Amino acid sequence: MATIRLTVLNSIKESNGKLPILICISQKKDRAYIKTEFLLDDISEFEDGRVVYRKDAGIIKAQFENLGELGLSLKTWGN
Numbered sequence: 001m002a003t004i005r006l007t008v009l010n011s012i013k014e015s016n017g018k019l020p021i022l023i024c025i026s027q028k029k030d031r032a033y034i035k036t037e038f039l040l041d042d043i044s045e046f047e048d049g050r051v052v053y054r055k056d057a058g059i060i061k062a063q064f065e066n067l068g069e070l071g072l073s074l075k076t077w078g079n
Contacts, residue, residue, distance in 0.1 A: 002027040006064065008046045009033075019043060021051070021060075038063070 007024045014020060018039040025032045038060055040046055044053065051057045 006046075006049050007033075008040060008043060010043050014039060019046075021046070 003024075003026050005024050005026075007022050008019050009022060010019065012020065012022070012033075012035075018041060021036045021038040021040065023034040023036060025034070038051075040051070040054075045051060045057075047053075051060045054060070
């Protein structure tokens, strides 16, 4: 069963220094990352798989919830 979750890696940065929110797909020991269009100014704006401490955190959360309407669950996939 594959697991899908949101993550931010400090080692992956844009040229302007911002951090992209990534979708991590993992199964057993393998991981793949899909880069999203959302950028964070600092790693502290992301906590426990959620965007926090931002004025537009609710908007970003709503965009990721729209993925659920497409049948994609960000917790586990393949149940």
